[in-house]
Amino acid sequence: DGGITQSPKYLFRKEGQNVTLSCEQNLNHDAMYWYRQDPGQGLRLIYYSQIVNDFQKGDIAEGYSVSREKKESFPLTVTSAQKNPTAFYLCASSISTDAPYEQYFGPGTRLTVT
């Protein structure tokens, strides 16, 4: 089955620790994205990548880092510098960032930092 997987579904961390969220796709898509979703806030773009070994900051990149060493993988690290990391994180992919391709989303990871 083709699709996007995110793991784990739930993640708990102590404040001050870095944590890495996994995102893998087997759709052969060039573009991948990370979003954060908070209640009442909609989807906010953290980082995106149009091609392997390249990525750009989105609207709320501070406190996050990414890498794109393989086409199918786009892990997100939530660093201790992120002031309010508890949220629902969604990874997505598309054929490219060029219109008009729809985005395919993973099931999400709910991160709780205490």
Add this chain to the structure above:
Amino acid sequence: SQKIEQNSEALNIQEGKTATLTCNYTNYSPAYLQWYRQDPGRGPVFLLLIRENEKEKRKERLKVTFDTTLKQSLFHITASQPADSATYLCALDPSSGNTPLVFGKGTRLSVIA
């Protein structure tokens, strides 16, 4: 400033009626607009795409319109069912070249039996 707004946070309708959701935008000139469905605790799922030169698009019980003069898209679900209850997100391309979609905050639709 650029904005994309969905008319209401929540909408309740009776089963069998038509649900109409609104997406308005300011200071964008999108070439197309997309609608997604999101169920609680899950990722959004793509439903429909409409281009700027299309007035209307249909898929089964779904209909989307796109009015570039009013800077608005309407999303209709006819003969609504409780299974249609979900949050619906609109998204547009910022038309600034190879930049990702911009999403609205969504409208939570509840269809009451």
